[in-house]
Amino acid sequence: MKLALFDLDHTLIPFDSGMAWTRFLVARGVLSEDAESVYLGYCQQYVDGSxxxxxxxxxxxxxxxxxxxxxxxxxxxxxxAEMAPRVPPEMRALVRRHQGEGHLCAIVTATTWLIAEPFGRLFGVPDVIATPSLVVDGALDGAIDGDPCYGAHKLMHVKRWLAARALSLDTLEQSWFYSDSISDLPLxxxxxxxxxxxxxxxxxxxxxxxxxPIFERA
Incomplete structure (x- = not known):
């Protein structure tokens, strides 16, 4: 068995899915017009570690x-549907190449599942390992349910996902992980x-x- 794993933001797609989702909701009047700048400010704090x-x-x-x-x-x-034209053809082709060779594929991302799963469908990857959101009384309450799919926890989530299939990274014939970020160093x-x-x-x-190897998207 061979495995191919793909990070989402700035890897399979050349943008931040959370920002795209925020803009989508602002355009529909769900979020206020300043939501984009607020989200960007939080992202900058996240990147600088604060x-x-x-x-x-x-x-x-x-x-x-x-x-x-x-x-x-x-x-x-x-x-x-709105994101479909923004999926890079070369990244879709990369995923399809692994699938065509019979590799088990999954998207592994720190993004919340609500935003990540649409991209799983766009790339034709049913298995999306993302940060789980806590659901209370049929609605999201903002908290993470368990551990985020980030850093060392991303590796943990992958190990659990494989174990549920009676697999492990140690016993796989080969495995790939594509990522843009140093935060993914554990995986x-x-x-x-x-x-x-x-x-x-x-x-x-x-x-x-x-x-x-370093893959530079066109």
């Missing part, structure tokens, strides 16, 4: 708590074929030092 991923998830998801899951899923379907280091995709500066330095 905001924890749980806090970022809270501020991103909490405004949707007043809507039921049925409404959110309908919006997610509309969001999927990159756990696969047999790590690939840096348009990597950030720290991951680029790591890839060059380790001799990992």
């Amino acid at each position: 905001l924890d991923i749980r806090e970022l998830h809270q501020v991103s998801v909490a405004p949707l708590a007043r809507f039921g899951l049925a409404v959110l899923r309908q919006w997610a379907a509309e969001f999927e 990159l280091g756990a696969v047999s074929n790590p690939v840096a995709v348009c990597p950030d500066a720290r991951l680029r330095a790591q890839a060059l030092q380790a001799g990992w």
Whole structure:
């Protein structure tokens, strides 16, 4: 068995899915017009280390708590249709190449499942391992249910997903993980074929030092 894993934001897609989702909701009047700048400010705090991923998830998801899951899923379907033209053909081809060779494929992302699953459908990847959101009385309450799919926890989520299929990274014939971020170093280091995709500066330095291939999107 061979495995191919793909990060989402700035890897399979050349943009931040959370920002795209925010703009989508602003355009529909669900969020206020300043939501985009507010989200960007939180993202900047997250990148510079002054905001924890749980806090970022809270501020991103909490405004949707007043809507039921049925409404959110309908919006997610509309969001999927809007995102379809923005999927890079070369990344879709990369995924299809792995699928065509019979590899087990999954998208693994820190993004909340509500935003990530539409991209799973766009790429034809049924298995999406994303940050789980806590559901209370049929609605999201903003909290993460368990551990975020981020950093070392991303590796943990992958291990659990594989274990449910009676598989493990240690026993797979080969495994790939494509990512742009140094935060994914735990999972990159756990696969047999790590690939840096348009990597950030720290991951680029790591890839060059380790001799990992670097994939530059067109």
